[in-house]
Amino acid sequence: MTEHPPGRPGTCAHRSEGAESMSTVTTTYKVTGMTCGHCEGAVNSEVSGIDGVTEVKAVASTGLVTVTSTRELDDEAVRAAVDEAGYELSGRA
Template identity: 50%
Template sequence: MSSTDYTVRGMTCDHCAGSVTAEITKIPGVTGVQVDVPAGRVTVESEQPVSTDAVSEAVEEAGYEVVSA
């Protein structure tokens, strides 16, 4: 198991969290996503490490931006 935290800019509500979760869970190997909207933090759990680029692309598809991993 692998777990990585990302800082995401632009999330303000539960709808934001749902959008980000939906996009990240499409990445092969992802087993869980936890979003902390007030902290702007997303934790991605996966079978194997997932590339930061893949997570960034998924977050951007949801309309937000990864600012650090």
């Protein structure tokens, strides 16, 4: 069993340089209309452009988009980015 630092359950011991002081927020959204890898790439690209976003993973087969950011995101900013990519944000999953 892996021991985690107090107050940080589920954190990974592997960190990139400088990541010790950066906390992240991960939010999963439901997006309709994605059907393939091209769709995933379009959503990833647009959502990645939001200030504070550090990682995006869109999965067409589930319609889920997981966004990791340095702070809580404004859902309307995510909605606008998904719309710009040509898809529809249904809300948080």
